[in-house]
């Protein structure tokens with residue numbers, strides 16, 4: 046709380062009271078703290094792969110210049126680790142840029158709004174993810190109940206769907222099942238799109254933090270899957286830019302269900 050005070054004077058400059066201004070800066074401080082945390086998180090996320098790249102490159106160089114050269118196999122392993130870390134950095138930068146773009150277009154007038162057929166956005170997203178799904182023998186079924194068009198930015202909605210379906214594939218076991226459904230909730234004038242999987246599910250204590258940037262239930266598992274920890278934050282911002290909301294329901298061992306509610 047910031048407190049300012051000044052004497053209150055009448056027209057003849059006589060003191061008739063004291064003016065006290067109380068300025069509540071809690072929100073401002075909170076925002077500032079969030080900004081600082083974000084910068085620290087970004088630095089950490091970028092530093093980890095960089096450190097690994099540097100280490101492996103040094104080893105390659107040192108052995109190259111020594112009497113004890115690495116075998117071709119060892120070299121190829123080191124190069125592949127370096128490549129994986131470069132891919133990881135690329136993914137982080139791409140997602141960060143994307144997130145900041147969406148935040149900027151959060152002001153609705155920047156959205157490329159048009160009459161959007163959600164079933165197109167859904168089927169495009171499923172096609173984008175099909176190779177990954179096939180590689181784990183996971184089925185992705187579309188159950189489109191509604192054909193209603195809504196005013197939306199089709200590319201962003203498709204991106205949100207890709208992120209949700211991609212997660213469902215990433216965290217599900219082989220031979221899993223994913224169902225993408227869209228439904229009209231006429232009483233609330235909204236369309237609800239749901240992505241459900243029968244994967245490992247998420248413990249309750251994590252549910253309300255999942256949409257934070259870089260929040261991951263299992264960091265190792267997310268990394269191993271090529272995750273950046275930004276996918277759900279991107280989905281949340283896309284949905285918010287459309288005045289919608291996102292919801293998750295899950296229990297450990299019973300799969301997860303993410304639903305996007307979009308007003309029409």
Ligand code: ADP
Nearest residue numbers: 212213216261262267272273274275276277301
């Ligand atoms: P990531 O790049 O790590 O996947 P996200 O923001 O997309 O980041 O997701 C955050 C975390 O939420 C993931 O690391 C994972 O722990 C959890 N998660 C997301 N979707 C699912 C899902 N369908 N099943 C189980 N866990 C999930």
